[in-house]
Amino acid sequence: MMIDPISGFSKLTKEEKIDWLSSTYLKDSQNAPQILKQYWNPDSSLQQLHEEFTENTLSNYYLPFGIAPNFMINGFRYAIPMAIEESSVIAAASKAAKFWGKRGGFKAEVLGTQKIGQVHFIYSGEKEKLVNFFRKVKPELLEAVEPLVRNMKKRGGGVTGIELRDKNEALGGYFQLHCTFETKDSMGANFINSCLERFAESFKTAAEKHEAFSATEKDIEIVMSILSNYVPDCLVRAEVSCPVEDLADHGLTGEAFAGKFVRALKIAETEPFRAVTHNKGIMNGIDAVVLATGNDFRAVEAGIHAYAAKDGKYTSLTHADVRNGQFRFWMEIPLALGTVGGLTGLHPLSKIALEILQKPSAEDLMKIVAVAGLAQNFAAVKSLITTGIQQGHMKMHLMNILNQLQATPEEKEAMVEHFKKHNVSHSAVEEALENLRS
Ligand SMILES: CC(C)(COP(=O)([O-])OP(=O)([O-])OC[C@H]1O[C@@H](n2cnc3c(N)ncnc32)[C@H](O)[C@@H]1OP(=O)([O-])[O-])[C@@H](O)C(=O)NCCC(=O)NCCSC(=O)C[C@@](C)(O)CC(=O)[O-]
Numbered sequence: 001m002m003i004d005p006i007s008g009f010s011k012l013t014k015e016e017k018i019d020w021l022s023s024t025y026l027k028d029s030q031n032a033p034q035i036l037k038q039y040w041n042p043d044s045s046l047q048q049l050h051e052e053f054t055e056n057t058l059s060n061y062y063l064p065f066g067i068a069p070n071f072m073i074n075g076f077r078y079a080i081p082m083a084i085e086e087s088s089v090i091a092a093a094s095k096a097a098k099f100w101g102k103r104g105g106f107k108a109e110v111l112g113t114q115k116i117g118q119v120h121f122i123y124s125g126e127k128e129k130l131v132n133f134f135r136k137v138k139p140e141l142l143e144a145v146e147p148l149v150r151n152m153k154k155r156g157g158g159v160t161g162i163e164l165r166d167k168n169e170a171l172g173g174y175f176q177l178h179c180t181f182e183t184k185d186s187m188g189a190n191f192i193n194s195c196l197e198r199f200a201e202s203f204k205t206a207a208e209k210h211e212a213f214s215a216t217e218k219d220i221e222i223v224m225s226i227l228s229n230y231v232p233d234c235l236v237r238a239e240v241s242c243p244v245e246d247l248a249d250h251g252l253t254g255e256a257f258a259g260k261f262v263r264a265l266k267i268a269e270t271e272p273f274r275a276v277t278h279n280k281g282i283m284n285g286i287d288a289v290v291l292a293t294g295n296d297f298r299a300v301e302a303g304i305h306a307y308a309a310k311d312g313k314y315t316s317l318t319h320a321d322v323r324n325g326q327f328r329f330w331m332e333i334p335l336a337l338g339t340v341g342g343l344t345g346l347h348p349l350s351k352i353a354l355e356i357l358q359k360p361s362a363e364d365l366m367k368i369v370a371v372a373g374l375a376q377n378f379a380a381v382k383s384l385i386t387t388g389i390q391q392g393h394m395k396m397h398l399m400n401i402l403n404q405l406q407a408t409p410e411e412k413e414a415m416v417e418h419f420k421k422h423n424v425s426h427s428a429v430e431e432a433l434e435n436l437r438s
Pocket residue numbers: 086087088089090091092093094095096098277278279280281282284376379380381383384389391392393396
């Protein structure tokens with residue numbers, strides 16, 4: 001069947017959009033409109049708030065909002081809110097928090113908070129002249145953004161640098177204004193982009209009037225002005241350490257556990273196939289807190305994975321070693337986060353999440369998020385090198401399988417009891433449920 005394009009879809013009401021969708025794509029799912037509407041919040045102003053976060057909204061998409069308690073970070077005990085759909089992530093974070101809470105807790109430190117944005121432009125002419133022009137125009141650029149940065153300056157932030165960068169080798173005529181920013185408690189994307197567009201406009205206008213330029217040189221072409229989500233100097237470090245003997249577990253001596261753990265990390269450091277999964281486990285913790293606090297997880301994901309490949313090969317974000325009988329496990333990651341701006345103060349659950357975290361500054365949140373990632377990785381690797389991942393993960397996943405198989409509350413109770421003594425797998429649950437039902 002050929003589907004005709006629709007014009008003016010954005011102008012339809014929510015009900016009209018659902019009707020169009022139902023008659024175009026959901027003809028066979030008669031209860032689809034009702035399912036979409038079932039998720040509308042009965043409080044119409046709250047529903048409207050959610051609809052206005054984005055465009056063409058039809059419904060709300062729930063994710064579980066959970067909590068991982070007992071996180072001792074730099075001497076303060078946090079309960080960390082997490083928004084995530086995957087079973088065993090919150091349990092794993094909680095377990096790691098409990099484990100390290102008894103061994104001195106997590107230490108976290110912000111190593112830098114520099115954000116980056118670039119004006120990408122094409123200049124065809126003598127480089128020397130461009131360099132001289134840039135030197136002359138730089139104070140004018142800073143002057144041009146003054147109204148935009150005034151308040152940020154009062155908070156101790158603003159533009160911290162503008163550099164002219166020659167990228168000719170990569171692309172003929174390509175240069176950049178490489179700009180750095182301090183955005184304090186905001187992630188800063190909108191602030192940075194506004195500043196960059198103002199820089200671009202002033203730069204182009206000034207070039208048109210610059211007498212030393214020829215007609216071609218005056219015609220600078222601004223290609224785009226945009227922040228970078230790669231922020232290698234907006235960096236946070238999280239670490240745990242303890243005497244090796246304190247790691248004894250699952251019948252392993254502390255030394256044997258540490259040896260296996262360090263080796264598993266070395267594999268993730270050298271083998272990209274393993275590193276991607278290893279880092280996915282870290283992102284289980286990071287994304288969950290980033291989402292719960294209303295931050296931009298796409299930005300965080302893009303930046304962290306770029307950092308994992310910064311030396312030309314994708315590698316593990318975490319590292320571990322044993323020195324003088326002391327086990328150390330640590331991670332350094334770039335994180336551009338906000339505790340003001342974006343959705344952070346708009347989504348009622350993000351606001352609660354930030355309250356649970358004691359209204360952190362952006363730097364505090366960087367530390368908390370990094371610790372959540374490190375804890376998650378510890379739990380996953382600990383499982384991998386001892387019981388295997390499936391035992392714990394499938395124990396938590398049991399409810400999902402039972403729900404898929406439409407188990408009744410009584411059947412669920414019986415199955416939970418049964419699987420206390422048996423390993424969970426999809427087929428094992430199917431079989432046990434069939435036996436129970438027959
Ligand atoms: C799953 C556990 C924690 C079970 O671990 P366990 O030892 O069976 O748990 P337990 O029942 O003995 O409880 C110990 C503690 O764990 C937590 N805990 C335990 N159960 C719950 C629960 N229902 N709800 C909330 N918290 C729970 C909780 O802190 C609890 O203490 P308590 O609250 O009793 O004082 C463990 O096996 C584990 O950490 N596994 C790792 C799971 C994991 O990493 N999941 C991520 C999904 S897999 C993946 O995507 C990534 C991966 C693995 O591929 C990455 C990689 O390869 O590196």
